Each structure stands twice: as C-alpha cells, then as structure tokens.
Amino acid sequence: MNITIKVWRQKSNTSPGEFKMYSLSDVSPDMSFLEMFDVLNEQLVRKGEDPVAFDHDCREGICGMCSMVINGQPHGPLRGVTTCQLHMRSFNDGDTIVVEPWRAAAFPVLKDLIVDRTGFDRIMSTGGFVSVNTGNAQDANTLLVPKPDADEAFGAAACIGCGACVAACKNASAMLFVAAKVSQLALLPQGKVEAKSRAERMVAQMDDEGFGNCTNTYACEAECPKEISVEHIARMNREYLKAKLG
Amino acid sequence: MLNAKIPDGPLEHKWASYRSRTPLVNPSNKRNLEIVVVGAGLAGASAAASLAELGYRVKCFCFQDSARRAHSIAAQGGINAAKNYQNDGDSVYRLFYDTIKGGDYRAREANVYRLAEVSANIIDQCVAQGVPFAREYGGYLSNRSFGGTQVQRTFYAAGQTGQQLLLGAYSALQRQVGTGSVQMYSRHEMLDIVMIDGKCRGIIARDLITGKLERHFGHAVLLCTGGYGNVFYLSTNAMGSNVTAAWKAHKRGAWFANPCYTQIHPTCIPVSGDHQSKLTLMSESLRNDGRIWVPKKKDDNRKPGEIPEEERDYYLERRYPAFGNLVPRDVASRAAKERCDAGYGVGASRMAVYLDFTFNMKRYGTVEANKQGLRDPSEEEIMRMGKAVVAEKYGNLFDMYKQITGEDPYEVPMRIYPAVHYTMGGLWVDYNLMTNVPGLYALGEANFSDHGANRLGASALMQGLADGYFVIPYTIGNYLSGEIRTPSISTGEQAFADAENNVRDGLDRLTGIGGNQTVDHFHKRLGKIMWDKCGMARNREGLGSAIGEIQSLREEFWKDLRIPGTQHELNPELEKAARVADFLELGELMCHDALHRDESCGGHFREEFQTEEGEALRNDEQFAYVAAWGMNGKNWDLHREDLKFDNIKIAQRSYK
Known part of the structure; x- marks a missing residue:
C-alpha cells in the first residue's frame, strides 16, 4: 500500500506546531499502525531528520500509553480498539491519514504526538x-x-x-x-x-x-x-x- | 561459595522465625530513612506503597508517563495462590513443590517456600483493594487451571489479571502519593547507581522530557525493573522493557545470576513479517480450555476444519498423558518446535500449531444449556452458548487475536508459536532480596530467585506482589536498622557528581557517533543472533560463534549508529539506543552462561544434553548451583551458590 500521513509536529510544549506530510510506500496491510510509524521514523532518522515522537509501550492494547487522534477519531476508526492494535488493513491504498495528539487543555503537548496525562x-x-x-x-x-x-x-x-x-x-x-x-x-x-x-x-x-x-x-x-x-x-x-x- | 543468608530451622518455620527475630526500625526512625524504588510494576508499586505505609520516605521512578503503565499490566491469565478453595488437594507444600519441580530443580528452596506461604495473603490484600477477580454465582472467588500443576489454584480477572492487580497496586501507590509519603517520578529513567563507601546510596535518573540528569539519595535502593526479554528484539515484552537498571548495577558490582534462563512461551501469535515490532501472547489459561494439535500428515494444506479427528496429532496429550495440554511452558514450547521442525507445522510459514477451542465450546455450551433448562438444544444453540462462556473468560484475548491476524478464533483454531516471554535470570539476591551490593535490592522479575530454570504460569504476578507487599517490608528492616545513624547524604558528594558525569559522557558518546544506521537496525540483528543461537535450543558451537558475532556487532554499533538530536531534550531514539547498548553487553553474558552450563534444564536446552525422548537432561552432580556472574573488566567471574534440596527429592522431571 501507498500511504500519505499528515502528522502534527511540535518541538516542545512552548513552541508552535504544524502539520507535515510524509509519504510511505510498500506498507503491508498486516502492519500495525504504530509499526507504520516505526517505518516512517527509520526513514526520517536515515535522512537525518527528527523522528516523530509518540507514546507507546505494550503494543497489545492494555497499557494505555498509545494516544493518537487518527482522522479525527481517538485511536482511529475501529470501535473498541487502541491505536497499537489498529492495523493498516483498516485503510486503503492511496489514503491520506491525518494524525494528531490528544487535544485538551489538561493534556498539554510535550512533543509531536506526546501529551502530558x-x-x-x-x-x-x-x-x-x-x-x-x-x-x-x-x-x-x-x-x-x-x-x-x-x-x-x-x-x-x-x-x-x-x-x-x-x-x-x-x-x-x-x-x-x-x-x-x-x-x-x-x-x-x-x-x-x-x-x-x-x-x-x-x-x-x-x-x-x-x-x-x-x-x-x-x-x-x-x-x-x-x-x-x-x-x-x-x-x-x-x-x-x-x-x-x- | 555464596552465602544466601537463609535462616536456620526447618523449611516451614524459616520465614516465621525470621520475622520474629529480624531487627525492627521504630516509627520515628523510619521517617528519617529514604528509599529509592526504581520501577512501578507489581513489585515496585507494591513495595513503594507498602514501605510508605510503614512510614519510610519513598521516591519511586518509572520511565512510562504513569506508574499504571508498567508491563505487569499486560499479564493475562492469572495469579497462583495456595488457598485450596477448590478442595482439590492444594497446600503451601504443593505450590512449593510444583514451583521447584517446574523450575527443573534450579531454584532456592527457602525462597520458594516463603513465596508459597505468602501467596494466600496476596489474594486477600488484592480483594481488599477492590480488585475485581472473577467470581462464581454464589459470590465466591473463581479459579482456573494453569500449566505444570494438577490443581486449580489460579485466580483471575478475565484475560486481564495483570491489569487488575497492577491497578490495585497502583491505587495503593497513588494513595501514598496523595499523602506525600511517596514522591513519584514518572518519565524518569535510572541510568546509574551511586556507591559511597561500599554501599549503594542513590541513583542518577534522567528526566525523559527535559533530558536533565538528576541525583537522588536513598539509604537503600530497590530495583524493580522487570526482565530483559527484549534482548531478543521480538518478545512479548513492552517496547520499553529493558535491562538498563539491572545492567548498570551489574557494572557497579552487582552479580547477575543465571542470565541464560529465558522463558519461551508456547502460545504466542506467530511472526507475520519483517515489520514486526513485538509479539503478542495468548494466555496459558487458553491451553486449559483448548487443545493443541497439528496434522498427522506432513505439509498438509487442508483447512483445519477439513482435517478429520483421526488425522490430527494432539501431540502434547500423546506425549504427556498425565498433564496433557497443561505441561509447563518450556516443555510445550520445545514440543511445538519439534513438530514444526519435523515438517508438521501449519499456516503459510509452517511455523505454527493449532490451538483449538471447538471441544470446550461444545462442553461449556452443553453445561450452560443444562443450567438454563433447555431441552434438546440444537448444535448451533450449544455452540452459541459455549462461545458466550468462552467470551466471558477470554473475550479480550480472542478480540486481540482477531485484530492482529484478521482471523476469527471463535470460528477457526488459533495459530500459535513460541516466543520470548520472561527471564528467570536476574540480579543475584540473598534471602533478604538484597544483591551482593549492600543497600541494593532487586525484586520481581529483576531478580533471579524463585523460578529456577523455568517459571510456571501465573507465578510471575505472585512473585512480584509477594516481594513487594510481604517480603521487602520485613527484610529491609534487617539492613535499615543498621542505618538509623546515617543522616541523609548530600547529592553534592563527589560520588554523585562522578556518576552523573559518567552518565552524561555515555549519552554524549551515543549522540556523537554520527554513523548511518538506526538503533532498530542493530537491535534486530542482535535479536536474530540471540534467537538463533541462544533461544529455544542452544549448542556449544552456536553459542561460541554468537559471542564473536555479538562482540563485532557491538563494535559496529559504536561506530555506525545514528541518533538525531541531543540528550538535552525529549529524545526517544536516544532512550532506545542507551537500552540497546546494554543489551549488546548482556547478550554476550547470556551466551557465556549458556555455554558454561553443560546440561539442559528448564528453558535452557542444550542440544548435546537430552534424553532419548528429547527431554532436558540435567547434570545435578556438576550444575546444581546458581551461576552468579561478577563483571571483571571485559570478562566475568563465576560465583557459585550451591543449591541444596533438603525437602524435595530431586528427580528427572516427568509430566508423563
């Protein structure tokens, strides 16, 4: 699959943020959403750019660490599924996916997609x-x-x-x-x-x-x-x- | 010879007499004693909360954004306790016996007996905290079966027992945070311990948000930092699980015991591709309600439903009739590998076996139909009711399987394969849970003490909470009673400054390499070496070459790693790199340990040492000891703790 992601980048709590676009090719439908981010970050590091910071840990839907608003929905399109358990088979080839951090005054952004909870x-x-x-x-x-x-x-x-x-x-x-x-x-x-x-x-x-x-x-x-x-x-x-x- | 400081007297009186005789610290002195707890999983949170309740001043650290996220939360199936609520013959002795035998006679009797003794208190404590364990209709607690035992002693909360227990411990911890008795430092990672006059007196921690290094004093330091399964890259551990705290302590003199004892869990979702970042467990409790099989025919391409009963090989039931699907994990994993290696595996990769629930759904459905008084229910009705029962017990696991594989396990059998899950090895500790470094303790998975060469299912939660709630509150007094005249030491002391500088230089070295490869690139390569040569089966030749490969990979890492940014900011790549740097050293020690142990025991299976039936062949004459390794420059010195079995007759382990 070819995927474009439009992701919120923000250096720190005090700096302004903006959306940036990244293209990914050869995305496997069996990849988890976070594994797609792993691939993106590998590419960014190799290019000498700052990888996208995001919270994640157990990757089995139980620790509660992962937290992305995907196309306007917290944890993405599926009901009862965390971001880490979402897989690319839930998207279509050619999709542009918008990814943002949790937005709430009580959850200030620390960096990119990481917020303070x-x-x-x-x-x-x-x-x-x-x-x-x-x-x-x-x-x-x-x-x-x-x-x-x-x-x-x-x-x-x-x-x-x-x-x-x-x-x-x-x-x-x-x-x-x-x-x-x-x-x-x-x-x-x-x-x-x-x-x-x-x-x-x-x-x-x-x-x-x-x-x-x-x-x-x-x-x-x-x-x-x-x-x-x-x-x-x-x-x-x-x-x-x-x-x-x- | 190591002195484990095991109390005298008969086994069943050791802990009681220890508690009666160990020195106490009076309440006003407790208020002046500071304890640093690193890690906030079951062991760390329960220890921090319990010590604060006693009146000690506690600081607790975790690298996650909240104490509630430690990887204990992902434990699924349950927690063992010798309650004998089922009236099926359980006792403290039997839990002790099962654990020693399950560990293939490589654990310390006195510690395991104490664990079995306090197990029942843990359930009481958790229920009092409001942990919603599964219950029967009468309101009593429910139990399920787990591997390596013939009684039902496992308490559970659906497939989320670890979550519920951790949230219980977390709630106790937050209560102490609320009263100011515990200072919590989340998003902090311990990067060194501080030694003053031969005692551990604090830590250096990095604030992961700002990158700032901090100095924290403690009269004692507790490492509750979990296991090191991520040395294999792919494991059921969380992405952040690491060996760093234990390894830094090791480099400062703490001995690392039995590093080669790794648990490969038999029922995990198979690897699906190169992109895979972690593996997901399907709880051992599923083996109680499912049956494991492969086709009798090699390379059978039929769908599982099309393979008739007589053409299926229920190989665990065939090989181990007494325990069947409930053999311990090491045995079940090796049996799965044996079938797949012999060409009977299923799925596209042929590296999987079936875990099938059809039979038990039918059985549960029939019982449920009877309960509801249904006459002549149809097959479909039975299956529908059976599925509902299974969903109540394991719904979250079935959903997770479906999410990951895209297949519905209510309709087709799960495909499963072994994966790295738990590490029995860890920092060497004595009966007090103190390492050989005075004032430095290790609790939970971070220590080596209770599971020998193979841990039984539902025993990790038991041990983590036993250590934190019921052991350390007593044993720490033994040390701190001698520290009441030690005033808090200023973190301005030279030892703190030196340790902090050491950490800062190390991080600068990492960011300064300026190579071309990412951290994951090296981590994956290390994982492959470890899995191929120090995984489910090991041999002399493979281990020898693995050591060389790891050494050169480490050299390459320090020449060709690329980390963006600096240490003075939130930098997840740097966090990963620092952890992988430690794994690259640990991996070598694991191979070293595996190579020196010329026997097979539990999870350590050396191909040269097996019985005719392919079972692990121990060598008790030469290897009935704990191998505790002390770092000595670039090498390691072996310190032996001989294991004595006064209460159990040591025998070839049999589950037939």
Whole structure:
C-alpha cells in the first residue's frame, strides 16, 4: 500500500506546531499502525531528520500509553480498539491519514504526538483507592460479592487510562475516566466505606485539573477503546449527589 | 561459595522465625530513612506503597508517563495462590513443590517456600483493594487451571489479571502519593547507581522530557525493573522493557545470576513479517480450555476444519498423558518446535500449531444449556452458548487475536508459536532480596530467585506482589536498622557528581557517533543472533560463534549508529539506543552462561544434553548451583551458590 500521513509536529510544549506530510510506500496491510510509524521514523532518522515522537509501550492494547487522534477519531476508526492494535488493513491504498495528539487543555503537548496525562494520576491520588494498608486484609472469601456486581465492577476497572474519552469530548471532560473508578469501587463492598469522600474528592480534583464539564454527548463511550459504558457516569452522579446531600 | 543468608530451622518455620527475630526500625526512625524504588510494576508499586505505609520516605521512578503503565499490566491469565478453595488437594507444600519441580530443580528452596506461604495473603490484600477477580454465582472467588500443576489454584480477572492487580497496586501507590509519603517520578529513567563507601546510596535518573540528569539519595535502593526479554528484539515484552537498571548495577558490582534462563512461551501469535515490532501472547489459561494439535500428515494444506479427528496429532496429550495440554511452558514450547521442525507445522510459514477451542465450546455450551433448562438444544444453540462462556473468560484475548491476524478464533483454531516471554535470570539476591551490593535490592522479575530454570504460569504476578507487599517490608528492616545513624547524604558528594558525569559522557558518546544506521537496525540483528543461537535450543558451537558475532556487532554499533538530536531534550531514539547498548553487553553474558552450563534444564536446552525422548537432561552432580556472574573488566567471574534440596527429592522431571 501507498500511504500519505499528515502528522502534527511540535518541538516542545512552548513552541508552535504544524502539520507535515510524509509519504510511505510498500506498507503491508498486516502492519500495525504504530509499526507504520516505526517505518516512517527509520526513514526520517536515515535522512537525518527528527523522528516523530509518540507514546507507546505494550503494543497489545492494555497499557494505555498509545494516544493518537487518527482522522479525527481517538485511536482511529475501529470501535473498541487502541491505536497499537489498529492495523493498516483498516485503510486503503492511496489514503491520506491525518494524525494528531490528544487535544485538551489538561493534556498539554510535550512533543509531536506526546501529551502530558499526569492529571489523571493526580485525580487517582485523591480517592481512586480503598484505604487498606498491606497486611490488613481478611480472608478473601469472607467478602462475598454477587457475580453481576463483580462483573460490572470489572467492566469499569477495565479502563486503561489512555485519555481517549477526554480527547473525544468537545468539552475535554474526564467524566468517563473518573466515573469508571468511582463506579468500580462503589459497586464493591470494599469500596463503600469511602464512597462519599471518593466521589467528592475525585470530582473536585478533576475540575482543578482543568477538564471540562460533561454535557452527555456520549462521545467518550463511542471512542473508548475498552467500551466503558456511560452508565458509570450515571452511577458516579448518584454517588456525588449522595455525598453532597448526606 | 555464596552465602544466601537463609535462616536456620526447618523449611516451614524459616520465614516465621525470621520475622520474629529480624531487627525492627521504630516509627520515628523510619521517617528519617529514604528509599529509592526504581520501577512501578507489581513489585515496585507494591513495595513503594507498602514501605510508605510503614512510614519510610519513598521516591519511586518509572520511565512510562504513569506508574499504571508498567508491563505487569499486560499479564493475562492469572495469579497462583495456595488457598485450596477448590478442595482439590492444594497446600503451601504443593505450590512449593510444583514451583521447584517446574523450575527443573534450579531454584532456592527457602525462597520458594516463603513465596508459597505468602501467596494466600496476596489474594486477600488484592480483594481488599477492590480488585475485581472473577467470581462464581454464589459470590465466591473463581479459579482456573494453569500449566505444570494438577490443581486449580489460579485466580483471575478475565484475560486481564495483570491489569487488575497492577491497578490495585497502583491505587495503593497513588494513595501514598496523595499523602506525600511517596514522591513519584514518572518519565524518569535510572541510568546509574551511586556507591559511597561500599554501599549503594542513590541513583542518577534522567528526566525523559527535559533530558536533565538528576541525583537522588536513598539509604537503600530497590530495583524493580522487570526482565530483559527484549534482548531478543521480538518478545512479548513492552517496547520499553529493558535491562538498563539491572545492567548498570551489574557494572557497579552487582552479580547477575543465571542470565541464560529465558522463558519461551508456547502460545504466542506467530511472526507475520519483517515489520514486526513485538509479539503478542495468548494466555496459558487458553491451553486449559483448548487443545493443541497439528496434522498427522506432513505439509498438509487442508483447512483445519477439513482435517478429520483421526488425522490430527494432539501431540502434547500423546506425549504427556498425565498433564496433557497443561505441561509447563518450556516443555510445550520445545514440543511445538519439534513438530514444526519435523515438517508438521501449519499456516503459510509452517511455523505454527493449532490451538483449538471447538471441544470446550461444545462442553461449556452443553453445561450452560443444562443450567438454563433447555431441552434438546440444537448444535448451533450449544455452540452459541459455549462461545458466550468462552467470551466471558477470554473475550479480550480472542478480540486481540482477531485484530492482529484478521482471523476469527471463535470460528477457526488459533495459530500459535513460541516466543520470548520472561527471564528467570536476574540480579543475584540473598534471602533478604538484597544483591551482593549492600543497600541494593532487586525484586520481581529483576531478580533471579524463585523460578529456577523455568517459571510456571501465573507465578510471575505472585512473585512480584509477594516481594513487594510481604517480603521487602520485613527484610529491609534487617539492613535499615543498621542505618538509623546515617543522616541523609548530600547529592553534592563527589560520588554523585562522578556518576552523573559518567552518565552524561555515555549519552554524549551515543549522540556523537554520527554513523548511518538506526538503533532498530542493530537491535534486530542482535535479536536474530540471540534467537538463533541462544533461544529455544542452544549448542556449544552456536553459542561460541554468537559471542564473536555479538562482540563485532557491538563494535559496529559504536561506530555506525545514528541518533538525531541531543540528550538535552525529549529524545526517544536516544532512550532506545542507551537500552540497546546494554543489551549488546548482556547478550554476550547470556551466551557465556549458556555455554558454561553443560546440561539442559528448564528453558535452557542444550542440544548435546537430552534424553532419548528429547527431554532436558540435567547434570545435578556438576550444575546444581546458581551461576552468579561478577563483571571483571571485559570478562566475568563465576560465583557459585550451591543449591541444596533438603525437602524435595530431586528427580528427572516427568509430566508423563
């Protein structure tokens, strides 16, 4: 396949960015999208140019590091698939593909396609946990969890923290990310003890980080590579309301 | 002879008596003691969180943008624990026994027993954190089978167990970050350790965004930096997984133990072309629910569905009736290679075997139909329900397979082939998890201690968390209780300046080569040498030539590498180059170790040493020891730790 990519280049956080075009020939349909970038970068290095910086690590869709907006969609055209699991067979010979970083004030660009997502960590550190010190735990099977609750909690816990929800949202809201954690722990008996303070503190930190508000467009759910349901947002809203009222 | 500092007394009392006798550090002294934790995977995050909970001042470093991304997250199948919830005969002793046997009698008894002892606490801890393990309808935890064992002791969360456990440890870590007890340094890479008066007293780390080198003091330093499978270029490791932290420590005096023990995992998606950047595992748990086969006829071009039952060779069940598809990984990998080398492989490359789920989908579907009270369900209904059960257990893995290969594994059998997955070797540590360098510890995959020559499935998560949650919080007191009179050392000390300059010069050397080839060019060539000559099968001749080839490749690397940009900026090519430079040295040591070990054991298969049936043939008289290598200029000195088996009868490993 012959592919043209139009990719966002930005030297650093403080310098302006611009799109640049690159052509690639002999792209194999079996290549992953990131392997196509590997080939491009090999060419750039050989020509003495600066390769395109992008985040990636596990390349099996679970670490949450990869983060490209491809033709306007976070993680590209396929539903429930991360950038690293996208393959060139999803594109056509002769395509021009536009690649940008996550765009959000709370995710400043560090270089090219790499953004700073440490805001997510800071939100987590305000309440995304159960306060249990190592060694405190009782026997695991003394704590029964109904299977449907466990399954739903797992569905929320499957979030990989990539930030596609933020990138997809016109308000750059982090509601789905925060809700996934609040909801996971609210569903489990272990998490109920701190449910109120968790919802309040995580939402407050989310606002402090500069993420926008949720206006229920559900773009986040549509683009989430792990297909996390917006029902978790509804559950978080209930938890938050309970906290504010109680 | 090395002293592993194993406590006296009977095996089952060693850990309990150690904990009762080891010196403690009082809470106010803990507040003055600083610990540097490098790596934030299962071992690093659990250690950093647990030590901070105890009151120590902790700094934690990871090269990824968040602690939540360490490659532990990609572990799929599960975590072992001797809970015996299934009432199927499990016990601490049996987990201990399976692990020692699975490791082909090359692990240290006392460490493995301790691991089995604390395994149950790990499950308790994780559940308390809110880790959503799979459950049965009654609300109790569910278990599945894994290789090398005949009981069901593996706890899991679909095919994402590592993710859920890591997020649990990460949440504990973030809680401590929130209280200020842990200072987190993401996008930082450790590039040297700092030695003062014979003790490890800190690290030099590079801020990967600005390129700035930083000095960090610690009364103790913990390396929780994972394995070195990426020396093979293609592996199931993450792209960034590297040996650099362990290797820098090795160059400063820490011994590297059993580097040649590499785990080649039998069920991975086969290589599809030259562009391939990494390989993807299909969890071992799939072998429990699938059957592995190849056609009985050589070069059979029929589609799998067209090959009748009697013309299929379920070679694992044929060769190992007692364990069947659940033999340990080293055995299963070699058996796959044997069939493919003999011409029975499938797929375009003929370097693959089938992993087929049809039978179990049918079985699950029938059970499900009974549960739902369906009378005379049709074949289609059964298969539909069977697929739903399989999807619940392994849905993410099936999706991943489909994404990568373009084939639907619910309809056609998976094609799989062995790939590099885990490294049992690592920094030598004593019972305290301390390396031979005072104050320097290694936890998780970064150390060598628990898996011998072959790790059993679902034991890596167990070991990482055991080390971090339940071992280091006790053993570090043994050392730090002697450090309470040591005030924090200024990073202005000469040793810090020297180490920083050393790192800076090394990076300048890399960017200054100005050659023509990219980092990946060299990494791929190194990987090919390692895979061909120090991979699933090794021999004297191949290893000898590999050493020469690696040496000349290294020379070429330092003459012809091209790195754009400088060290004073975000520079991913430079990060890769620095890691590959270390792999180019490690590879040589691995071959050296493999060459010296004139026996086969576990993942180390020397073709000259095999039984008539092609099984690994150990030489216990000469090689029942840990080979810990100390760097000595351009060579290595061997330090032996003899392995004593007082509680297990050492025997030829059999899964027949």
